[in-house]
Amino acid sequence: MTYAVKELFLTLQGEGVQAGRRAVFVRFAGCNLWSGREQDRATAACNFCDTDFVGTDGDGGGKFADAEALAEAVEASWGAGREARYTVITGGEPMLQLDTPLIDALHARGFEIGVESNGTLEAPPGIDWLCISPKGVNVLAQKSGDELKLVWPQADIDLDILERLDFRHFLVQPMDCADGEAAKTAAIALAMARPKWRLTLQAHKALGLR
Numbered sequence: 755m756t757y758a759v760k761e762l763f764l765t766l767q768g769e770g771v772q773a774g775r776r777a778v779f780v781r782f783a784g785c786n787l788w789s790g791r792e793q794d795r796a797t798a799a800c801n802f803c804d805t806d807f808v809g810t811d812g813d814g815g816g817k818f819a820d821a822e823a824l825a826e827a828v829e830a831s832w833g834a835g836r837e838a839r840y841t842v843i844t845g846g847e848p849m850l851q852l853d854t855p856l857i858d859a860l861h862a863r864g865f866e867i868g869v870e871s872n873g874t875l876e877a878p879p880g881i882d883w884l885c886i887s888p889k890g891v892n893v894l895a896q897k898s899g900d901e902l903k904l905v906w907p908q909a910d911i912d913l914d915i916l917e918r919l920d921f922r923h924f925l926v927q928p929m930d931c932a933d934g935e936a937a938k939t940a941a942i943a944l945a946m947a948r949p950k951w952r953l954t955l956q957a958h959k960a961l962g963l964r
């Protein structure tokens with residue numbers, strides 16, 4: 755199939771347990787919880803998104819004819835070395851496009867694959883590091899993974915239910931929003947009240963990375 759990619763870039767993973775790791779980010783276009791248009795934000799199923807995922811016009815973005823073409827672009831962005839190759843597939847919502855041919859093509863080039871998803875769509879097999887980030891009332895179809903990363907504060911979240919899901923790590927990430935200081939305070943309070951949760955910060959934003 756063809757893949758619509760907003761942008762593709764080399765950076766350090768800024769969030770979660772893999773923070774600090776060199777990674778090629780593939781940001782797929784489109785999301786099932788928001789159109790990406792500001793005029794729809796207030797009524798969207800996810801309304802705090804910090805990302806432009808509309809279209810294919812970003813750096814390194816475009817329409818890729820097949821899995822080989824996209825994996826080739828990921829490899830070109832990484833460069834020659836084969837050590838610790840890592841790619842993070844995000845979006846938008848990556849589960850709308852990520853499929854077995856792409857996973858296989860990336861693995862064939864020696865990449866470990868991380869994925870950032872809202873969890874409303876089931877993940878295909880073969881992902882090496884799966885991060886699920888729940889969004890309010892939207893029902894989770896994917897209830898297991900490596901890390902559950904909760905942006906906080908958020909309405910309509912039941913922490914007791916989330917804590918029973920099958921994840922190795924439970925992370926709380928302050929919401930980047932108008933009152934960011936209040937969000938940090940709330941996230942710290944959650945981690946202090948519930949030791950199962952660890953605070954994670956968006957390091958790339960603090961460091962001026964993409």
Ligand SMILES: C[S@@+](CC[C@H](N)C(=O)[O-])C[C@H]1O[C@@H](n2cnc3c(N)ncnc32)[C@H](O)[C@@H]1O
Pocket residue numbers: 785802803804805844845846847848870871872873886887903905927928929930931
């Ligand atoms: C832009 S989303 C794309 C992947 C997927 N759609 C998702 O929501 O998980 C990437 C990550 O950024 C987080 N995120 C989005 N908006 C944020 C914000 N305003 N503050 C903090 N994290 C945010 C998401 O929860 C997710 O973990």
Ligand SMILES: Nc1nc2[nH]cc(C(=O)O)c2c(=O)[nH]1
Pocket residue numbers: 765766767768769779805844845870958963964
């Ligand atoms: N450096 C960096 N790390 C990230 N981790 C998750 C991101 C995302 O937007 O999915 C992201 C991002 O956009 N940049």
Ligand code: SF4
Pocket residue numbers: 785786787788800801802803804805807845846847872889
């Ligand atoms: S689900 Fe992810 S990509 Fe979609 S609007 Fe929410 S944060 Fe943004």
Ligand SMILES: [Mg+2]
Pocket residue numbers: 804805
């Ligand atoms: Mg981001």
